Amino acid sequence: MKSIELLATGIRLLGIYVFINAAQMGITQYSMNYQLNNNFYEGAEIYLYAGIILTGILVVISLFMLKFPVTFANWLLPKTKGDEVVFDGSARDIEVSAFVIVGVYILSWAIPDLLDNGLQLWRIAEQESLGHSWGGQYKHEYVFNEMVTVLEIAIGIFLCLRARGLSYLLYKIREAGAR
Numbered sequence: 001m002k003s004i005e006l007l008a009t010g011i012r013l014l015g016i017y018v019f020i021n022a023a024q025m026g027i028t029q030y031s032m033n034y035q036l037n038n039n040f041y042e043g044a045e046i047y048l049y050a051g052i053i054l055t056g057i058l059v060v061i062s063l064f065m066l067k068f069p070v071t072f073a074n075w076l077l078p079k080t081k082g083d084e085v086v087f088d089g090s091a092r093d094i095e096v097s098a099f100v101i102v103g104v105y106i107l108s109w110a111i112p113d114l115l116d117n118g119l120q121l122w123r124i125a126e127q128e129s130l131g132h133s134w135g136g137q138y139k140h141e142y143v144f145n146e147m148v149t150v151l152e153i154a155i156g157i158f159l160c161l162r163a164r165g166l167s168y169l170l171y172k173i174r175e176a177g178a179r
Contacts, residue, residue: 006094007076008069010101015065018108022058025112029055029119036123047123054115076100076160095167103159110152117146 029051036044065072121142159166 004070004073007073007097007100010097011065011069011072011104014101014104014108015062015069017105018058018065018112019062021109021112022055022062025058025116026051026055028116032123047119047126050119050122054119058112058115076104092164092167092171095170096163099159099163099166103156103161103163106152106156106159110149110156114146114149114153117142117149121146 029048033044033048033051036047121139124139124142
């Protein structure tokens with residue numbers, strides 16, 4: 001199995017995960033909008049549209065990952081100057097593929113979390129501007145969750161873009177331990 005096929009399989013599995021996560025986010029957004037409408041919240045329509053757009057973006061990304069995993073894998077794997085994917089079947093190349101898959105996995109949960117926490121913070125800010133305190137006691141938790149999510153996104157991007165360097169570092173550490 002080539003590196004690109006291995007990575008494409010992982011990306012397709014993550015596409016399924018992102019689709020399930022998008023469905024979960026859509027259900028959560030629907031229930032939040034239902035509660036806001038029952039409390040006669042004036043900004044419920046904007047919140048509904050934002051939730052629909054964000055859920056739609058996740059569905060499109062997941063469908064892209066399911067339909068075109070090889071294209072996605074081509075973007076992530078290192079290439080030579082001739083735009084050919086580098087893979088010689090060594091353990092390092094398999095490690096690079098695994099790191100990229102883990103990076104995409106981390107991004108597949110961190111990006112929806114970033115969007116969901118951002119929506120919750122926006123809703124709380126809207127409530128505070130209207131003089132309501134509904135949900136305001138959780139604002140610090142959403143801010144903290146947002147900071148953690150930004151760190152997770154940074155780790156995921158690092159794993160996707162610098163997987164070969166991390167594999168080389170692990171090789172050097174293993175080599176130093178064998179001496």
